[in-house]
Amino acid sequence: MDDRLLEAAEGGIPAALADLGRLVRIPGIAWPAFDQEQLRLSARAIADLASGAGVFDEVRVLTAEIPGSGEQGQPAVLATRRARRGRPTVMLYAHHDVQPPGDESLWDTPPFEPTVRDGRLYGRGAADDKAGVMAHIASLRALREVHGDDLDLGLVLFVEGEEEYGSRSFGRFLADNADAMRSDVIVVADSGNWDSDTPAVTVSLRGNAKFHLTVRTLDHASHSGMFGGAVPDAMLATIKLLSTLWDSSGAVAVPGLAVRDADTPEYSEEKLRDETGLLEGVQPIGEGSILSRIWNRPAITVTGIDFTSVAAASNTLSPEVTVVVSARVAPGQDAREAYAAIEAHLRAHAPFGAQLTFSDVDCGDGFLVDTSGWAVAEAREAMRDGYRRDPVDLGVGGSIPFIADLVRQFPGSQILVTGVADPHSRAHSPNESLHLDTFRNAVRAETLLLARLNGRTV
Known part of the structure; x- marks a missing residue:
C-alpha cells in the first residue's frame, strides 16, 4: 500500500506544481492598501481545487467578524468530510494570503510570476504558504486515487486568508464553525524543515x-542650528531610548522577559551565515548557543519608522518619531506579560x-x-518514510x-506543526522560493500520514 501511495503522490507532483504556479500569480495580500478582490x-x-480533489462533502468560502470592529475578515476556505467507521478526523491548515512584495527591484524575477531555476520555484507565496495549501491538496488527490470510495478518514481543510495580517477573525471563525471543524488531529503546514533534505516536527514557537x-x-519643529545642543529632538531621544533594549552583545536587556531552558542541536556560525546572508565581518549577536538565541530567548527588532526621508531631510529638530517595535517572546511566557515588561522598561x-x-x-x-x-509518532514515521x-x-x-486559539477551541486535538519551507526559502523577503524536492518529499510524507490515520480507530 505504501508503494502505491508514494507512486500516486509522485505522479501528482507536476499537476500540483502547475496549480501552485497559478496560485502564486494571484497577489492576495490582506493589507487594506492592496486590492482585496485578489484575496477573493x-x-x-x-x-475549486478542494472540490476537484473529490474527497469533501462540502466546500465553502466563508468570512467571520473581526471582534469589536463590526467588519468581516478576509475570506477563508472551509471544506469538510465526516469520518466513518470510527476513524479520526484530521484538520489540514494553511493560509492563502501572502506578504506584500516590498521593493520589487530587489527581486531577480517578478514576485507574482512563478519562475523555476536551480531546483527552486520563485515567487511571493511560493513557500509561505501556498506551498502548504498545495501539499494538502496533492496529498488528498493521492489518497483519493489509491483509496477511492473506501476512504473513511474525516477531513477538514481550513485555508485562511489573513494569517500575514494577524488572523484578526481567526478566533471568531473557529467559534462560528466549531462543530464542523472539530478534529482529533490538526496539521498546521506553516513552518519549515531542518534543511532541504531533512524533515522536522516543530515542537516550539516563540x-x-x-x-x-x-x-x-x-510641540513643533525648530531650527537645528539655532537650538541644537540645548533642545533634545525626538530622534535623539528615540535613539537613546531604543538603545537601552539591548546590552553590548546585542542580547535583550529588559527585566521580566523570560528565557526557556532547553537543549538545542549543534548549529555552527558557518551554517548561520549561509542561511541568513550575514555579511563578512559582521558578528552574530546575543548569548548562549546560536539556536537557543533563536528558539528559546527573547528578541526585539525595530521594523518600521515614521520620520523624514533622506531625500526630504532638512536642518530641523524633529518634534516626534514613531517606530514599530516587534518583540519575540520565549516559549512558555505570556505575551502580554512580556509586552508589559517592555513598556515598563521604556517608560523607566x-x-x-x-x-x-x-x-x-x-x-x-x-x-x-x-x-x-x-499523532506525533505517526507524523515522525511518515516523515521518515516520505523523506x-x-x-x-x-x-x-x-x-x-x-495556534493558541486552536488549543482553546479544540483542547482535545493533537496539534502537528509541519511545513514545506527550508532555511533558504526567504519567506517574507525578496526572492522567496520553494525547494522542489522538499515539496515532493512533503507531499509523500503527508500522503502516508493521512493513509495511516485512515487505518486508525479512535
Whole structure:
C-alpha cells in the first residue's frame, strides 16, 4: 500500500506544481492598501481545487467578524468530510494570503510570476504558504486515487486568508464553525524543515508582542542650528531610548522577559551565515548557543519608522518619531506579560523626560507541542518514510499565535506543526522560493500520514 501511495503522490507532483504556479500569480495580500478582490479570487481558486480533489462533502468560502470592529475578515476556505467507521478526523491548515512584495527591484524575477531555476520555484507565496495549501491538496488527490470510495478518514481543510495580517477573525471563525471543524488531529503546514533534505516536527514557537511607540519632545519643529545642543529632538531621544533594549552583545536587556531552558542541536556560525546572508565581518549577536538565541530567548527588532526621508531631510529638530517595535517572546511566557515588561522598561528609561505613547499593541502567545501523543509518532514515521531521512525536532524563532486559539477551541486535538519551507526559502523577503524536492518529499510524507490515520480507530 505504501508503494502505491508514494507512486500516486509522485505522479501528482507536476499537476500540483502547475496549480501552485497559478496560485502564486494571484497577489492576495490582506493589507487594506492592496486590492482585496485578489484575496477573493485566491479563495475561490482554492475552493475549486478542494472540490476537484473529490474527497469533501462540502466546500465553502466563508468570512467571520473581526471582534469589536463590526467588519468581516478576509475570506477563508472551509471544506469538510465526516469520518466513518470510527476513524479520526484530521484538520489540514494553511493560509492563502501572502506578504506584500516590498521593493520589487530587489527581486531577480517578478514576485507574482512563478519562475523555476536551480531546483527552486520563485515567487511571493511560493513557500509561505501556498506551498502548504498545495501539499494538502496533492496529498488528498493521492489518497483519493489509491483509496477511492473506501476512504473513511474525516477531513477538514481550513485555508485562511489573513494569517500575514494577524488572523484578526481567526478566533471568531473557529467559534462560528466549531462543530464542523472539530478534529482529533490538526496539521498546521506553516513552518519549515531542518534543511532541504531533512524533515522536522516543530515542537516550539516563540510568541510575539508588536506595538507602535511614539516619542515626543517638542510641540513643533525648530531650527537645528539655532537650538541644537540645548533642545533634545525626538530622534535623539528615540535613539537613546531604543538603545537601552539591548546590552553590548546585542542580547535583550529588559527585566521580566523570560528565557526557556532547553537543549538545542549543534548549529555552527558557518551554517548561520549561509542561511541568513550575514555579511563578512559582521558578528552574530546575543548569548548562549546560536539556536537557543533563536528558539528559546527573547528578541526585539525595530521594523518600521515614521520620520523624514533622506531625500526630504532638512536642518530641523524633529518634534516626534514613531517606530514599530516587534518583540519575540520565549516559549512558555505570556505575551502580554512580556509586552508589559517592555513598556515598563521604556517608560523607566525615557531620556530628557520625553513623552511616550504606546498604540496598536498586538500580542500572541508562543506554543510548546506535546510530543507524547500518537499523532506525533505517526507524523515522525511518515516523515521518515516520505523523506527517507530521520526527522528532527525543531524550534522556530517565529510565531504562529493562532495556534493558541486552536488549543482553546479544540483542547482535545493533537496539534502537528509541519511545513514545506527550508532555511533558504526567504519567506517574507525578496526572492522567496520553494525547494522542489522538499515539496515532493512533503507531499509523500503527508500522503502516508493521512493513509495511516485512515487505518486508525479512535
